[in-house]
Amino acid sequence: MVYLPTILFALGEGAVIPLIPVIAANMGADVASAALVASALVIGQLCGNLPAGWAVARIGERFTMVIAGVISIGAVVGMVLAPVLAVFAASVFLLGFCAAAFGLARHAFMTTRVPVAFRARALSLLGGSFRLGVFVGPFVTAALLQVFGDEHAAIWFFLGCLIVMVVLVLFGPDPEKTTPPIASNSTLAEDSGEAVTGSIPTIERVGIFRTMWQYRGVLGRLGIAAASLSGVRSARQVVLPLWGVSLGLDAQTIALVVGVSGAIDFALFYASGQVMDRFGRLWAAMPAMVLMGIGFLVLSFTHDGDSAVLWFGMLAAVLGVGNGLSSGILLTLGADTAPKQEPAAFLGSWRTLTDAGGAVTPLIVSGVTAVASLSVASGVIGVVGLLGALGFIRWIPRFSPRPER
Structure with missing residues (x-):
């Protein structure tokens, strides 16, 4: 009941994402417009984090997921039946908006109910659930295209996943009731992993913007380092295909290289949680950023070589190894630094910041490539990665795990 709904949503979304620009192009969009339609998913997710934090804080994780699932069903139907490109783009945006609510609901649940002693492994599994969908989804799409020959078949598959997910969340056992929150005064050394018994004290609800101001120190320091990690991850997905094209490689070779990188990334997601729980958050975040930073820097000098x-x-x-080692780190750091009783508002701010890093980086790559070259853009991303590693070295000891106040 914790991981299966996440896998269903991610599997359907992973099947649809590669086809969004293709369907947009078939509806008359040029290359630039198709890219803009594809980016509507990320923009919707970015815009949905803060409202999702508000919703989870007031109606709970379960009903937030159900509402997000029902609205997602409407968005997917809109994608299938869209008469014009604008309606299709709006449906993609709405899907991203709902994806933010779904992701934050599960993040908040894990934050309040998983003991600190194995929090990183649990959240790495949650991150791995999303990665599983993104990794397997394109293969599902390829099979559906082979059988039906229509891009909309993948969207119908997503619709089926959403219906099953909503039914499962709505009528299955509620994890919020079967797994009470952990004790708010538990620490890494004292946490036994036992469930809390008795009543939970009533606390004052704090609004989204008040939470952002109250935790501005964490968001402005560790949050910026986390945003840089999200940006470097996003750059990998943009730079590698473009690099292959600039070398004159065919589509199959590029897909093979990117696929191998993604497979390595997926294979390491649980190892990241083990490292974080055994040795501390820094020993997953810092090596990951150093590996990716150096990888991009070295790549920037190899374009014209033999x-x-x-x-x-x-x-x-x-880069696949570096990204795999960072699996779950953003979820874990968000859980570490969130207020223990009401984490949803803080997590909405945290996820907005990290998603912004991922959304802005492709624009930076595009701009630097237009002004200078793709090699320079790769070097810039490498520098961002190394600076982010320094940020983690400076701020993780202070904020993760955060001492009780």
């Missing part, structure tokens, strides 16, 4: 294709494959694997 072994450019070999370097491309090797460094794509390095």
Whole structure:
């Protein structure tokens, strides 16, 4: 009941994402417009985090997920039946908006109910559930295209996943009732993992913007480092395909290189949680950022060399390792720094900040490439990665895990 709804949503979304620009192009969009329609998913998720935090704080994780699922069903139907490109783009935006609510609801649930002693492993599994959908979804899409020959088949598949998910969440056992919150005064050393018994004290609800102001120190320091990690991750998805194109590689070779990098990334998601729980959050975040930062920097010097294709494959694997080692770190750091009783409002702010890093970075890559070159853009991302590693070194000891106040 915790992980299966997440897998269903991520599997359907992962099947649809590769086809969004294709369907937009079939509806008459040029390349730039198709890219804008595809980015509506990320923009919707960015805009949905703060309202999702408000909703989870007031109606709970379960009903937030049900409402988000029902609205997502409407958005998917809109994608199938959209008569014009504008309606299709609006449906994609609404889907991203609901994805933010769904993700934050599960994040808040894990934050309040998973003991600190194995929080990172639990959240790495949650992150791995999303990665599973993104990894397997395109293969599902390929199979559906082979059978039906219509891009909309993947959208109907997503609709089926959403219906099953809503029924499961609505009528299945409620994890919020079967798993009471952990004691608010538990620490890493004292946490036994036992459920809390008795009544939970009533506390004052704090609004979204008041929470942002109250925790501005965490958001302005550790949050910026986390946003840089999200940005470097996002850059990997943009730079690697563009690098392959600039080297003159065919689509199959590029897909193979990117696929191997993604497979390495997916294979390491649980190892990241083990490292964080055993040795501390820094020992997952810092090596991941250093690996990706150095990977992008080295890549920026290899474009015109004799072994450019070999370097491309090797460094794509390095970036996959770095990204895999960081699996779950943003979820875990958000849970570590969130207020113990009412984390949803803080997590909405946290996820908005990290999603903003991921949304802005492709624009930076595009702008730097237009002004200078793709090699320079790769170097810039490498520098961002190394600066982010320094930020983690400076701020994780202070904020993760956060001492009780």
